[in-house]
Amino acid sequence: MEIRELVNYNGFVTAAATSGTFYLYATHMYVTGSTPYVPIPVLVIPYGMKAKIWRVQVSSTAAVTVQLQFSPNAATYYTGGTPSWATLDTYNLASPGELVIDYRRPIVINSRYGTEGIQLVFASASSVQPTVNVTVEFVWGGVEE
Amino acid sequence: MPYIYETGKVLDDLGLVRDNNYLVVYIPPTNKAFVFRVKGRVNSGYEVLHYGPLPLLTNVACTGYTGNNLTPPTTGVIPPMNYCPSLLPPPPRLIPYPSGNLAQFMFYHERSEKLFQVRMFVRPKWLRTQIQIPPGANQNMFNENIVGVDYPGGFGRGYLEYVVFPGLIYGFLWGNDMVYGAFTSLDIIYGEYYVDLITDPDILYEVLTRQLPSAWIVFPVVRVDTTVNDKWLKYYGFTGVEVPAPGTPKQQWINKVRGELPR
Numbered sequence: 001m002e003i004r005e006l007v008n009y010n011g012f013v014t015a016a017a018t019s020g021t022f023y024l025y026a027t028h029m030y031v032t033g034s035t036p037y038v039p040i041p042v043l044v045i046p047y048g049m050k051a052k053i054w055r056v057q058v059s060s061t062a063a064v065t066v067q068l069q070f071s072p073n074a075a076t077y078y079t080g081g082t083p084s085w086a087t088l089d090t091y092n093l094a095s096p097g098e099l100v101i102d103y104r105r106p107i108v109i110n111s112r113y114g115t116e117g118i119q120l121v122f123a124s125a126s127s128v129q130p131t132v133n134v135t136v137e138f139v140w141g142g143v144e145e
Numbered sequence: 146m147p148y149i150y151e152t153g154k155v156l157d158d159l160g161l162v163r164d165n166n167y168l169v170v171y172i173p174p175t176n177k178a179f180v181f182r183v184k185g186r187v188n189s190g191y192e193v194l195h196y197g198p199l200p201l202l203t204n205v206a207c208t209g210y211t212g213n214n215l216t217p218p219t220t221g222v223i224p225p226m227n228y229c230p231s232l233l234p235p236p237p238r239l240i241p242y243p244s245g246n247l248a249q250f251m252f253y254h255e256r257s258e259k260l261f262q263v264r265m266f267v268r269p270k271w272l273r274t275q276i277q278i279p280p281g282a283n284q285n286m287f288n289e290n291i292v293g294v295d296y297p298g299g300f301g302r303g304y305l306e307y308v309v310f311p312g313l314i315y316g317f318l319w320g321n322d323m324v325y326g327a328f329t330s331l332d333i334i335y336g337e338y339y340v341d342l343i344t345d346p347d348i349l350y351e352v353l354t355r356q357l358p359s360a361w362i363v364f365p366v367v368r369v370d371t372t373v374n375d376k377w378l379k380y381y382g383f384t385g386v387e388v389p390a391p392g393t394p395k396q397q398w399i400n401k402v403r404g405e406l407p408r
Contacts, residue, residue, distance in 0.1 A: 003303040004270065005303075028327050030326040047322055078226075078324055117324075140302050140303075
């Protein structure tokens with residue numbers, strides 16, 4: 001049976017900086033602040049599922065560049081390793097405000113090994129504290145899609 | 146729906162059997178079946194039940210997919226990269242003070258003329274689901290090997306469907322292979338049926354050879370536990386009737402199964 005779960009992740013950074021990685025939070029995520037119940041910087045796609053990234057929203061009080069990055073070995077982040085990242089898309093916010101990218105065709109990431117995942121990073125000329133919102137649809141069982 | 150099929154217009158929009166229709170429960174490991182006539186649905190009009198969080202208790206020992214065994218940090222939360230067992234007690238807002246077996250399994254009953262059909266929708270939907278009949282007995286198999294939520298294969302995600310026979314308690318395993326702990330929830334569509342157990346060989350043959358419309362639900366087991374077998378004998382007097390192979394003459398089949406049917 002095919003299942004689909006649409007999740008909206010809110011990405012934040014804890015302090016202003018010129019670069020960094022967003023921590024992702026969703027309303028169904030159990031968070032206490034103590035490991036392992038903390039917002040996650042790396043989202044690993046469960047084995048055999050695919051993640052469709054439908055929408056990215058970037059918001060900042062200063063110009064910022066956000067990148068959506070993919071790693072085939074993202075799961076190693078949680079075992080002390082260092083994943084290798086490749087950029088899937090870049091979002092340039094040229095001035096204070098927000099940028100919404102609503103994909104007509106989503107970015108699809110297949111979890112072939114159960115280790116694939118994504119992260120969102122930012123860089124800016126000045127110290128900023130941007131936020132992102134990412135809408136991800138998890139699909140399992142849709143083998144013909 | 147993965148487990149239930151129909152011949153004729155037998156199921157309603159909720160996937161439940163309409164009144165006054167036949168329901169076949171097929172048991173794959175024995176190639177036998179029970180045939181019921183659904184006389185009426187007790188919960189007609191309120192088939193949808195929001196259970197609330199999964200009954201994951203903080204004293205439950207979960208098993209880590211990568212070795213980090215955790216326990217649910219609070220009731221209803223499944224830890225990251227772990228799978229956890231649970232029973233299915235009634236949700237607190239449904240029955241005030243359940244006791245005995247009912248406190249372990251909300252659909253527990255001891256009436257041969259009653260049958261539950263249950264469809265469970267789990268959130269987040271990626272949660273791996275597995276049923277155990279009875280609790281602790283894995284009922285997922287791949288090519289003669291027992292598997293489960295701890296394996297890449299042999300599990301479902303987000304959904305279970307089954308019937309509840311009298312006298313039995315079912316258990317469950319829930320797996321979360323996501324890297325964060327999650328609040329869970331469970332929605333249930335169920336039919337609480339009053340049924341007649343069909344033992345007339347003529348009707349049985351007609352139903353099992355699809356000459357009479359019926360709903361056909363597969364009992365989700367790969368082996369029949371002795372507990373299950375005993376309860377079938379206790380409440381029905383037999384362990385199901387053999388499903389006729391295609392082309393089997395009616396009288397030949399009746400002669401073969403007549404001795405197995407309760408009188």
